[in-house]
Amino acid sequence: MMVLLLNLLLLGLGSWGLYRRWHDTPVASFFWPGLFLKILCGWGLLALYQFYYGYGDILGYHAGATEMAQLFWEQPRFYFSEIRGMNLLYVPHEFQGYTRSHHFIKMISPVYILSGSNIWLASAWLSFLSFVGLFWLAKRLSVQYAGSALAAAAAFIFWPSMLLWSGSITKEALVVPAIAVLVATLLPYITGKGRSSILQWAIALFGAWILWRIKYYFALPLFAVLVGLVLAGILIKIKLSRPLVIIASVAGLLVVGLLLSQLHANLNPDRLLGVLVDNYEVMTDLSDEDMQLRFRKLEPTVWSVLYYTPKALAGGLLMPLPLVPLRLELLPLMAGAENLLILVLLIVAFYKLYRLPRHNIPLAAMGLVLYVVVLAVAMAIASPNFGSLLRYRTAYLPFAIFLLLYWLFPLKWNEDDRS
Template sequence: MEVFLYLLNALLICGLISLLYRNPGLQSIKKHLLPALVLKLLAGILLGLLYHHYYHEGDTLTFKNASLILSEYALQNPAGYVKLILFNEFESEAFRATVPFSRLPDFSNSFFFTKLLSLLNLLTNSQYYLNSLYFSLFSFWGTAALVATLVKHFPKYKSAAMLAFLYFPSVVFWSSGVLKDAILFGSMCWVFAVAVELSEGKRLRILNWLLLPFILYLFIRIKFFLALILLPLLVLFLLIRFIAKRSGSLKQIKSQIAVLLIGFSALALVGLYLAVNINDAFFLRNLVYTYEGILELSQERPHISFSSLEPTVGSILVNAPKAFLSAVFRPFIWEAVNVLYLLMSLENLLILALAILATFSLFKNGLKQITLLQVCFVLMIICFGVIIGLTTPNFGTLSRYRIVLLPFLVYLLLQNQYIHKLLAKLRL
């Protein structure tokens, strides 16, 4: 039976890879599909080995153990399992107490991910590394869709897109394996790819329209607060592009950018007002609570600390610059306390060097061309950087959480004239 399951999964995975490789929408990056996919799959395996044999604890192991409880329950009580999966109904409070993340099942993204993993267990016989291959493949699928879309519409920066999304070390590593981040990153990239296609006036295939609600649901359920920022921004972006194609009033890119900045600022003000007034500033209090909870566990290692972080708009705005810069550039090289921190700091040193080059290029050469999509990326990077920096003082966790902004940042930084010319000479 076990041999049959392995054979079945091998055939399924090979079939999915074949479909991916023959996907007409990915042909512009076809020669990079297999090497980048192998890298992604290996990263997922390496992540599992790291947590199993080095850390001996962590989210991926907690998810694995929690999903085993649900999968065993599925075999014992199929009807009860279906109710649990669809409606979050537990047969008893005693059973609920045995399941991690189940205190608020309707709101917990960790419990939602555990349910997804338990469903996959039924196919893979709860084999962790088979599950890792499926999650890594899903993440890669969404990433490849975005890269191919960017290459198709912005071919000048083909190398930048591939390096930033398919090969940048921490992005590849932390968006792989049995973690929520693999689902988050794959769904987020896929949503972005759809938005870019629509903004360029392209028709989506019927399959994409059918998949869109499911992918959106995954994105929203895994990271609601990120979706709350990104989806309104994308809707505004698409609306502006739609009007620009049909009205002379927004033909100029400067006008489009001005409307985007004004519209997003208005949305941000509404968001801040709601954050302060809904349920006694629940969002702001939860933000500070999350920061303090992680900070308490991070005292023995270098971490982000704020002199005073309060659940008020003023405090959030005062600490926002430090939060953003820390999310992007820390840990610094002198903050490396072990090999993993050293690798993180070396990557951050590269990002800092790219940022300095991009700044120098900007002052010397100016902005010769700018697109509305680039401005969207900048707004998203700033918002995500501030929120992640404020809520994640632990550098290990920060390196994982910031993958939602890092490849977009690297993609923009690689577009400076010096790096662009270098990549052209190297034919990358």
């Protein structure tokens, strides 16, 4: 009981403190409903795996983090040795050999120490951390882009798949806010409005470390695009012409991408396509025929991947749809309804985009489109199973939704937002 009361007190104080800090921002009114929904959806996802499926990564992570917390209380010196090292002794058998899962279990072990290994409290804390990162990004967007408060809140706080799949005891509960704090910290340098504090930079660097450790394949395109956009922001500020800004930004993006690709064997250009196809073949063997994307003649060549890119892009953004045979299960039906809404938004947005002068498209929008396209295609190929794809796309889908609702679908919801 004392552990429960302590955790509720800390959660309450932390939430109230953040609200007081952010109460005068355009998205402040979304704080409490967003936080409560985030925690409740995290609990809903946990209940689904614990009481309906009875198995899954969430329960495996819980078992591993519980053992780590127990180790802290019984042998604290050994616990800190485990945190520093790579001994796989305290990882459930289903994760043996999976370094990134081991990293995740170590990262969430302090939450389990604090929560007394209570799975519901741990879920609440991780959902809270995810919400804080996403809310900070929504707040930054609403300040940097006038009139974007509702678009930012809808995309990053209230979008159904973000509520469900980026919280609780999942890797996405750390990865998604890590992406959010990185973008939020660099956003002032992209727009040329303001700057970030030393503390915010420290949080961003910590987020970059988390992202690289857990999901390096998200980190490479994100880091490269952010560097390109920051470079563009600097060059625009010194009034360089738009063509030169684009050339310099693309060059910077490519250089950073090539440098980062040397830091992990799977990202090396010589191996990347082979890794994508190998992952595809493994996932298709493990997935039901009606619950996955199929690229039947996919080969590890540039032309083969390019051939399937349109289908992969559509799948990474829109599948599963309720227009194809689906199991009558809650999650696929919810995902199908959400994807149908995205399809409608895309159709309307492309119609409006067709009527806009092409040279007026913001460079930041172009950069985000590139990030979304690269990850949507890569994730659809490497992880064609609809269940895993729904989780993975939380890294890029909210940016696509924000673009659809704000830049490409410019309804003036809130003209009084502060800039």
